[in-house]
Amino acid sequence: MEKKPAVIASSCDELVLEMEKMLAATDPSVEWPRWSKPSIYRVPQWLKKMTHGAEDADEAYRPRLVSLGPFHHDDPDLLPMEEHKRRAVLHMAKRSGKPLREIFAAVEEVADELMDAYHDLDEKWRCRAERGRFLQVMVVDGCFLLEIMKGLAHKKAPDDYAPNDPVFSAQGMLSLWVGIRSDMLMIENQVPLLALYKLEAFLSGRRGIISVAQCAKDINKMVLDFMCDPLKAAKLAEGIDGLCLHPLDIFHKSFCGLHPPSRGSYVWESSVPSAVELRDAGIHLKKSKTVSVNGIEFKNGVLSLPALSIHDGTKKIFLNLMAFERLHSDTGTIATDYMIFMDNIIDSERDVALLRSKGIIKNLLSSDKDAADLYNTLSRGAVLSPYSKLQDVRRQVNAHCNNTWNKWKTYFRHAYLKNPWVFISLMAAVILLIATLLQTIYTVWGFYRPSSTS
Secondary structure (H helix, E strand, C coil): CCCCHHHHHHHHHHHHHHHHHHHHHHCHHHHHHHHHCCCECCCCHHHHHHHHCCCCCCHHHCCCCCCCCCCCCCCHHHHHHHHHHHHHHHHHHHHHCCCHHHHHHHHHCCHHHHHHCECCCCHHHHCHHHHHHHHHHHHHHHHHHHHHHHHHHCCCCCCCCCCCCCCCCHHHHHHHHHHHHHHHCCCCCCCCHHHHHHHHHHHCCCECCECHHHHHHHHHHHHHHHHCCHHHHHHHHHHCCCCCCCHHHHHHHHHHCCCCCCCCCCCCCCCCCCHHHHHHCCCEEEECCCCCHHHCEEECCEEEECCEEECCCHHHHHHHHHHHHHHCHHHCCHHHHHHHHHHHHCCCHHHHHHHHHCCCEEECCCCHHHHHHHHHHHCCCCCCCCCCHHHHHHHHHHHHHHCHHHHHHHHHHHHHHCCHHHHHHHHHHHHHHHHHHHHHHHHHHHHHCCCCCC
């Protein structure tokens, strides 16, 4: 039965009124806070399947040892660590002499900001009845991270744990470090550093004694020390202004560099040849001096690339870095652009072997083919940003390869210099040609030279 015109008009009026109420929210000053507050996301299924394939699409973004934050808090596979996380809170409270109620109150001061950091946080966490449960997650997970990171930084376990403690003894922390570090890099498994900042400032008794900026730097450096080379971390932490968002954000900064590269010229450029083809075209591949992946540059026939270790955890790290860039627009696209560029120059294990021989790749996988497959699948579905400076690097590399003089040099190198016997034959032919030419000149000169008079 068809709806009457009056009913249709009434429905349209209701829709128009509803949308008119939403008009105010389209103002940039209103929209900016809405999109800038969240920094921790659930990876949508379309992104999981596009980057990781339909099989085991969740595994790349799922923690294996410890849940951090609310998204994986009730995962039954991660429940065994909950007891140890609560023990960390009790030990830290007893050691500091601070009442548990006051510890929770210190974090409650920023509860709204902590909740806003989680995109699409379930309403069950926001309601008044569950607000205390959310604070409990922030306090328990935050104290656990502080206890583990401090213990490894000091190279000794706190004295108030048993020497055979399975988690907080020196041996326990060392054995769990790799697993905890890996879980701290999962985009869905993050605790805002704001929670760690509030806990550390209160438990250490330094609140009001040292500046906010210094306390933020201390937290940044603590996380960097845990995740990166301490020498690199100390230098990097000094350059970071303000408190980072969470562990993945601070790792992203260490991986991509603090200062974003200059923008490209917004001109699309086709892909570059593989590493072996670049070498054959006369381009020298060199390990760059920079430690971040934004150090790719091409100058005077030399393509400089940052050195990187490839291991069993590399795939998960890259996928989470790229997911963070896709879902949090303020982050940029440096990690994604790097992966696309490396996918361009790596077609097979021969390219990996060449890059390995130059010190650009340290391959800890079982074979060069495994490393090539990793690079060839990671950037699936991604597109190099038109603003990326790597568009300009592509353009410079392709211009070098297409230069006529460079093509002739490449042809000569391929045809005559790769095989020593061909080169010897060429040199013999050149010497014979020169000798023949000299003989001809000598003969002609002798014929036309005027005879000397006595």
